[in-house]
């Protein structure tokens with residue numbers, strides 16, 4: 001029984017489980033597994049989901065925040081409506097998209113990003129683009145994450161990972177890397193869990 005065979009079986013297992021239970025992607029389980037360990041998303045919180053299509057993470061986030069919480073999802077692609085969530089079609093690198101997010105909610109407790117580039121198959125290129133997206137997510141956080149807030153961000157492991165982590169470490173109290181069970185199928189994918197965002201967007205008001 002080769003490693004690859006085991007990986008494929010696992011992938012198939014979560015894929016089928018998601019289908020059976022009506023979840024939009026097997027990524028649903030990844031977010032729940034990460035959250036079981038780190039408890040970043042809790043009831044009543046406001047969650048921004050970057051790269052949300054087809055909506056598996058948003059489904060998981062909705063379950064975790066409950067009725068009193070808020071879930072806003074953004075993606076380049078259109079997302080089928082989901083009761084309780086607000087979806088915005090747009091590029092997260094575009095200021096107009098951020099403006100539209102702010103119209104729904106000014107500030108978030110948690111920002112999650114499962115954004116992936118279009119896979120070219122040339123690993124070094126895909127990894128570099130994934131690192132760029134992880135940096136974009138951090139840029140969005142500077143604009144929309146509350147002080148003390150948390151992030152969960154996907155990155156393809158590679159030579160840029162260290163540099164990206166360094167940037168996260170400058171802005172968060174604690175930064176960890178994790179690989180949830182449901183994700184171990186594609187070996188390159190890992191998740192940054194960053195907690196305790198330092199930056200205050202209102203430094204002047206805090207000085208009084």
Ligand SMILES: C[S@@+](CC[C@H](N)C(=O)[O-])C[C@H]1O[C@@H](n2cnc3c(N)ncnc32)[C@H](O)[C@@H]1O
Pocket residue numbers: 024025027028050051052053054055056057058074075076077090091092093114115116117133
């Ligand atoms: C792996 S999928 C996300 C799966 C999702 N978390 C789920 O559970 O269903 C990655 C998504 O990132 C989106 N994406 C990539 N770059 C983006 C960008 N610049 N702005 C918005 N979405 C982006 C892609 O369109 C794609 O739908």
